Amino acid sequence: MVITPSVYTYFAALFVGRRDDYALQAPNGLYRRVGRPLTLDVLRAHLDGKQTIGTYVLNDRQACSYAVMDADKPGGLALLAHTQRTLAADGITSYLEQSRREGHLWIFFQKPAPAATVRGWLRPYCPDGMEFFPKQDYTDGYGSLVRLPLGVHQVTGRRYPFVTYDEHGYIEPVAPTLHTMLEWLRHIESVEVPTLEVVKPRSTRITHGVVNKKRSMTQPVTSRPSSPYTMITDWCAQQDPIALIGQYVELNQQRMGHCPFEEHHDHGEDRRRSFKVFHPTTPGGMSWYCYAWGKGGSVFDFLRLYYQLDARELWRRIQSGARF
Numbered sequence: 001m002v003i004t005p006s007v008y009t010y011f012a013a014l015f016v017g018r019r020d021d022y023a024l025q026a027p028n029g030l031y032r033r034v035g036r037p038l039t040l041d042v043l044r045a046h047l048d049g050k051q052t053i054g055t056y057v058l059n060d061r062q063a064c065s066y067a068v069m070d071a072d073k074p075g076g077l078a079l080l081a082h083t084q085r086t087l088a089a090d091g092i093t094s095y096l097e098q099s100r101r102e103g104h105l106w107i108f109f110q111k112p113a114p115a116a117t118v119r120g121w122l123r124p125y126c127p128d129g130m131e132f133f134p135k136q137d138y139t140d141g142y143g144s145l146v147r148l149p150l151g152v153h154q155v156t157g158r159r160y161p162f163v164t165y166d167e168h169g170y171i172e173p174v175a176p177t178l179h180t181m182l183e184w185l186r187h188i189e190s191v192e193v194p195t196l197e198v199v200k201p202r203s204t205r206i207t208h209g210v211v212n213k214k215r216s217m218t219q220p221v222t223s224r225p226s227s228p229y230t231m232i233t234d235w236c237a238q239q240d241p242i243a244l245i246g247q248y249v250e251l252n253q254q255r256m257g258h259c260p261f262e263e264h265h266d267h268g269e270d271r272r273r274s275f276k277v278f279h280p281t282t283p284g285g286m287s288w289y290c291y292a293w294g295k296g297g298s299v300f301d302f303l304r305l306y307y308q309l310d311a312r313e314l315w316r317r318i319q320s321g322a323r324f
């Protein structure tokens with residue numbers, strides 16, 4: 001079999017995570033780190049079936065150029081095919097590979113992205129009970145390892161193809177031979193990883209009465225389904241004001257806390273607990289009140305004031321799937 005050098009380069013660009021090291025699969029299926037760079041010669045030996053390589057998903061910058069969902073329980077391949085259709089409906093192209101037990105679903109990125117971003121974005125799509133790679137947001141060592149595709153599995157002696165799996169459960173390799181499948185890889189589409197738009201909270205200094213864990217709002221810009229709530233009051237009516245506002249303001253048993261809006265208060269600080277949160281009397285209505293300010297509002301008003309956004313912008317973010 002003749003494989004042109006450009007195929008190795010292309011294969012490496014698609015599948016190799018960390019370049020300065022790799023792992024070798026032993027006959028029992030386990031991997032051992034080699035401690036040498038992953039060269040094109042190593043890839044050639046992998047595709048020739050002389051040795052089987054695992055690659056570390058994260059590079060030395062904690063970034064990855066793909067994500068993989070790994071199904072090893074019965075029915076897993078069908079579940080991955082379903083996930084593939086869900087991703088496609090959201091504009092995310094993915095590729096199904098058979099594996100020793102069931103299958104892998106690959107999503108390739110246009111450029112390497114931080115593992116934490118990738119996990120925040122794609123992990124919600126991963127069915128329960130399946131492994132998601134990268135497994136970590138960060139790693140001090142080598143982190144997750146995946147078997148490079150199209151080699152010979154050391155336990156079964158088989159190669160596993162990329163496949164299509166239609167809604168009738170019919171499975172077919174994307175190409176008839178290893179050679180044509182390597183050529184097929186050239187047509188793989190990569191997707192753009194959404195950037196996380198971080199909105200700075202109104203104050204970065206730590207004030208008493210404000211719980212620190214949720215000081216910033218992140219909004220993934222994705223093509224996820226938009227909010228089902230079409231009206232702001234409907235959206236507010238769906239929220240639990242105690243739980244939502246309680247993430248920002250530490251509340252006592254009477255649901256009173258130190259007001260986070262310092263401009264209401266002398267010396268810019270609510271030394272008493274002037275801020276009360278309650279369930280609204282009309283759905284989606286007023287659910288907090290500041291006794292010093294003499295006013296209150298809905299949960300939407302709270303978020304608007306807290307993040308200093310105008311109503312239109314906050315609503316746009318809610319409809320884009322921002323979580324509070």
Ligand SMILES: [Zn+2]
Nearest residue numbers: 259264290293
């Ligand atoms: Zn206040």
